[in-house]
Amino acid sequence: MRNNPLSSIAIHSVLILYSLLALFPLVLIAINSFKSKKGIFRDPMALPLGDLYSSKGYQSVLANGDFPLYFGNSLIVTLISLVFILLLGAMAAHALTEFRFKGNGLLGLYLILGIMVPIRLGTVALLELFVKLGLTNTLTALVLVYTAQGLPIAIFIFTEFLKSVSGEIKDSARIDGLSEYRIFFEVVLPLIRPVIATVAVFSMIPIWNDLWFPLILSPGEGTRTVTLGIQQFIGQYTVNWSAVLAALSVAIMPVLVMYVIFSKQLIRGITAGAVKG
Amino acid sequence: MTRSGWRGYIVFFLAPATLIYTIFAIYPIAESLRLSLFAERDSAALFVGFDNYQKLFTEPYWAEQFWNAFKNNVWLFVLHMLIQNPIALALAAILSIPNLRGAATYRTIFFLPTLLSVVVIGFIWQLILSPLWGITPAFMNFIGAGSFFAPWLGLESSALTTVTLISIWQYVGIPMMLFYAALLNIPEETLEAARIDGLNGWWIFWKVKLPLILPTLGLVGILTYIGNFTASFDLIYTLQGGLAGPNGSTDVMGTFMFRTFFGFQAQLGDVNMGATVASSLFFIILLGVSVYLFGVQRRLQRYQA
Numbered sequence: 001m002r003n004n005p006l007s008s009i010a011i012h013s014v015l016i017l018y019s020l021l022a023l024f025p026l027v028l029i030a031i032n033s034f035k036s037k038k039g040i041f042r043d044p045m046a047l048p049l050g051d052l053y054s055s056k057g058y059q060s061v062l063a064n065g066d067f068p069l070y071f072g073n074s075l076i077v078t079l080i081s082l083v084f085i086l087l088l089g090a091m092a093a094h095a096l097t098e099f100r101f102k103g104n105g106l107l108g109l110y111l112i113l114g115i116m117v118p119i120r121l122g123t124v125a126l127l128e129l130f131v132k133l134g135l136t137n138t139l140t141a142l143v144l145v146y147t148a149q150g151l152p153i154a155i156f157i158f159t160e161f162l163k164s165v166s167g168e169i170k171d172s173a174r175i176d177g178l179s180e181y182r183i184f185f186e187v188v189l190p191l192i193r194p195v196i197a198t199v200a201v202f203s204m205i206p207i208w209n210d211l212w213f214p215l216i217l218s219p220g221e222g223t224r225t226v227t228l229g230i231q232q233f234i235g236q237y238t239v240n241w242s243a244v245l246a247a248l249s250v251a252i253m254p255v256l257v258m259y260v261i262f263s264k265q266l267i268r269g270i271t272a273g274a275v276k277g
Numbered sequence: 278m279t280r281s282g283w284r285g286y287i288v289f290f291l292a293p294a295t296l297i298y299t300i301f302a303i304y305p306i307a308e309s310l311r312l313s314l315f316a317e318r319d320s321a322a323l324f325v326g327f328d329n330y331q332k333l334f335t336e337p338y339w340a341e342q343f344w345n346a347f348k349n350n351v352w353l354f355v356l357h358m359l360i361q362n363p364i365a366l367a368l369a370a371i372l373s374i375p376n377l378r379g380a381a382t383y384r385t386i387f388f389l390p391t392l393l394s395v396v397v398i399g400f401i402w403q404l405i406l407s408p409l410w411g412i413t414p415a416f417m418n419f420i421g422a423g424s425f426f427a428p429w430l431g432l433e434s435s436a437l438t439t440v441t442l443i444s445i446w447q448y449v450g451i452p453m454m455l456f457y458a459a460l461l462n463i464p465e466e467t468l469e470a471a472r473i474d475g476l477n478g479w480w481i482f483w484k485v486k487l488p489l490i491l492p493t494l495g496l497v498g499i500l501t502y503i504g505n506f507t508a509s510f511d512l513i514y515t516l517q518g519g520l521a522g523p524n525g526s527t528d529v530m531g532t533f534m535f536r537t538f539f540g541f542q543a544q545l546g547d548v549n550m551g552a553t554v555a556s557s558l559f560f561i562i563l564l565g566v567s568v569y570l571f572g573v574q575r576r577l578q579r580y581q582a
Binding site for chain 2: 011018019028029040041044084091092096107116117118120126129144145147148155208211231241251252259
């Protein structure tokens with residue numbers, strides 16, 4: 001199969017065709033975001049060169065003024081949640097695999113229940129809880145929810161991975177007299193590095209892209225995330241196509257950058273057996 | 278080391294995760310289940326047993342919306358299973374061909390739409406399919422099918438299927454990655470043995486690889502099921518609004534739950550009925566997960582052994 005040039009051409013045709021299908025919508029938006037409304041309608045497939053080029057769309061996005069704030073909010077929420085998910089998840093997984101105690105198995109099962117039962121189903125009670133705590137319209141509420149949402153998957157992947165790692169390193173560290181805390185930070189954390197990227201990407205994407213919780217828990221002007229901000233912005237500017245397309249392009253960029261940075265490690269983590277099904 | 282010493286470490290490592298998870302994930306779900314058994318009478322909570330459920334399933338105003346949303350969710354699930362997952366499997370199978378040139382690049386491209394916000398994806402497709410912009414009609418004229426164009430998102434008969442196809446376009450990357458990882462994990466010796474037996478690539482895929490990745494097929498199935506019942510909210514809210522138009526034809530459990538809880542236009546929000554919708558959804562998901570854990574997964578494991 002590998003050596004047959006005909007089937008090789010067929011395979012690459014299929015792959016290229018699907019690549020076009022996956023990329024075409026994104027490229028279309030990106031090139032048209034640099035055109036004026038006239039250009040967008042007159043010549044949608046052309047590159048934004050010569051008199052087609054216009055940066056008006058981006059200017060009106062920037063003039064709106066709130067996007068840096070939205071980006072900041074999303075960045076804060078995503079990063080802090082991510083740190084909590086990775087650190088607390090790794091700590092829990094370490095305890096579950098390292099210490100034998102009564103109820104260990106049951107607690108492990110309890111902690112990964114959340115993979116199967118989406119936290120969104122508790123939205124009604126979550127909102128009441130945050131009202132009581134006085135945390136509505138704060139980024140803290142989002143961080144807490146996303147941490148709780150991300151922990152089960154992180155604990156599951158870390159536990160599976162730690163089970164496959166030999167305990168000898170930890171035992172020799174113990175003989176060397178390292179405290180349990182130092183063993184975790186100096187031995188276990190470096191040990192799980194291969195799957196950290198996988199957990200990070202899989203936790204990060206749903207947080208950055210979420211519309212549900214920002215819409216319900218923190219819709220206020222000052223705490224809007226990018227996803228919610230874009231949703232509202234586009235709702236207001238449906239006639240200003242240049243601005244809409246520019247806003248969409250702006251929203252795509254950060255995720256794209258994160259993906260490019262993490263993609264190699266992500267694949268390595270997945271194929272290293274972190275996700276075995 | 279003393280027993281109490283160990284206990285200190287166990288608490289230190291486990292308590293933070295367990296606490297946050299219990300307070301902000303498990304408690305709200307349990308509390309929603311509890312709220313579904315109460316109703317507000319004269320601004321006081323009154324225990325009403327399963328009255329809310331009875332109302333939801335039998336009172337025309339509620340039952341119509343509930344079964345409509347449920348039916349739409351089932352259609353969404355069926356389409357994802359019939360279109361998304363086979364495409365994902367085919368792409369993963371091709372990508373896992375040894376020494377395929379450009380495999381990493383293709384993989385990156387195929388996964389790209391998955392990364393983006395549903396809000397962004399929704400608007401992009403809305404623009405592309407819009408009769409106003411004319412991208413799609415022009416393309417269809419080009420391939421000689423111009424007369425088949427219709428504003429699909431705006432028609433009751435085609436809106437839900439169109440939304441589903443957009444979702445498939447976006448999320449095909451996730452099952453693809455899972456299949457891909459499973460295919461790469463098949464030991465080389467197994468494949469070598471099949472080759473020595475004289476099987477060609479096509480037969481190896483059907484007779485050797487596919488049976489070996491059956492557990493992943495099961496996992497993808499249940500993940501599709503869960504995602505379809507909860508995550509479909511974002512896309513439909515973005516594309517069709519909270520009323521999930523035209524005329525409720527794209528309403529799913531997520532949008533229904535949102536409207537019930539918060540109210541929409543003339544309809545007032547109702548916390549207890551919102552909790553009832555959420556709890557019904559909880560039992561629907563629980564049913565699916567149980568079928569998976571006790572039916573599908575067991576059988577697959579027996580097949581493996």
